[in-house]
Amino acid sequence: MKFPWTILVTALLFAAVVTGNTTSYPRATENSPYTFNRLSDELMNERINQMDLPFAAQNSPQIKSVIRRFTVEGQRDSEYILGRAKIYFPIFEHYLRLYKLPETLKYLPIIESSLRPSVTSAVGAAGLWQFVPSTARLYGLTVNGQIDERLDPHKATEAAVRMLASLYEQFEDWGLVLAAYNCGPGRVRKAMRSANSSDYWTVRQYLPSESQHYVPRFIAAAYLMNYHAAHDITPRMPDYDMLDTRTFKVTRALHLGTLARQLELSYRTLTYLNPSYLQGLVPASAKGQFITVPTHVAADFKGRYIDTSSLPVPANHQKSEYTTVAGDKLETLAILFQCSPKDLIAWNGLINNKITVNQPLTVYLPQRVAKP
Template identity: 45%
Template sequence: MLAKNLIVSLLLCVLTMPLLAFNEEFNEVEVIERLNKMDCDVIKPRYTVIVKGYLKNYLLWNRPKAERIIGRSVLYFPIFEEYIKKYNMPEDLKYLSVVESALDPVAMSRVGALGLWQFMPETGLEVGLKINKYIDERQDPRKSTDAAMRYLRQQYRHFGSWELALAAYNGGSGRVSRAIKRGRSKNFWTIRKYLPTETANYVPAFIAACYVGHHFEEHGIKPTLPELDYQITETITVYDYLTFYSPF
């Protein structure tokens, strides 16, 4: 009987250990406290059911992805910060690319948005990017970032709110303007129900990305850094025909 009880106790320990670890990695009270104190210079963070879902995805269900994103940030955040400073924009806008592409410069959506900032072809052309059969500057980290900052600045000047500017970046200024008209308010959280689901959830996704960027260490997330050769690679612009063919 004693042996049977011991076996049952051991089984319970084994079964509950993952749950305990799960809870330690996402202590909701601590997360809310950190979120309320978080110094995000774009928008005032708030904790909602949707934000919670995105946070759990990063911190629990898809930690390897979060580790890769934090690792890639060493390559791309310095570029983002350069253009953010150039246009005098809030620094935490760099986390928007996490929402858009998970910091993958060749990411392509099912509808054809491409690059770190996920420009659609028509929008990319509108903001001055070259897109043709030879070149697609949506995949150029510097040129696409410059374009993204100019586009975000344009949306902010139009709506006067970063929440609305972010929503317009995702869903277009027309959809946001119609939601403002229907909701009779320029408060994102008030008009959110009049926006398409993806756009309505875009600001909560941004809040979650900001939180992870600020607090990944507290959750034990260890960045998966790119290979050193990739980190020290320099980029150049080629203006003439170039071939890598060698007969040897």
């Protein structure tokens, strides 16, 4: 049956006359196309300037267009990106702090992979940071039929941060560094010669077309992460087992299927958390392999696979547990816990002094500072 629209319109007009007001509509939000288009350049400039990006960010129609795609047309995808950021941003922040690089570079994998570690491109790039195999191997990542460390959030992030640090040594301009990350340093140097400039915004027009859009997309990704609430965009959070996790490094071989049965987890959960093991097999490695598990089974995993049973307990010390946060180093933790880095390595069966974020550590505190 057709709805009698003329009756509805008449009723609304009558209500407006009776109340003395115009018809009330739902509140317009910044993620509606009409309202977004009315956002002033002054407001956009103010927001972009407050993001503390590592280069001079400009507002332009192109940048505003990409921001619109994130906040209006691509709103649903952005909600998932925001949720996945809760998983991966602590890892990015950890390695960026270790290498003393700008923390806002953590937005880069948003435009590379939408924060999906298993995504691959048509040209063979893979992982959160989209390494091609040759570049991955150049930065020490293993890529073969059994393991693809481009998909390992920890190892790939450290490799990407090392690459960014190397590019900055060459160009000393973060806009040019991002362009070089996209199209390669050779093309950027060629564009600089053509522009006779080392300023990104001057060089930009001489870059390949995709690279001309790369930094604007980075600015738009940063905008999304900082101002999504202003557009009524709410993160769609992953399952709790994906969010609350602990990471260990093991040297022995194990199979994720066996591990799932032992820890009473779904195999899907373990493969999602550890995507680099293409066949579910974690190979033995003297350098160690990262294994991430939900926090509620971390103690069980540690008891099974991290051997510290033969280590002596220091006299007049009390056992405690600590979970690393972004930027932690064994040397600074040793000062905090009044021990040596060698102590922390021994107490936790570590391979070396390299640790990552969300890594559980056993510590022995002197009784005078131990918690009751």
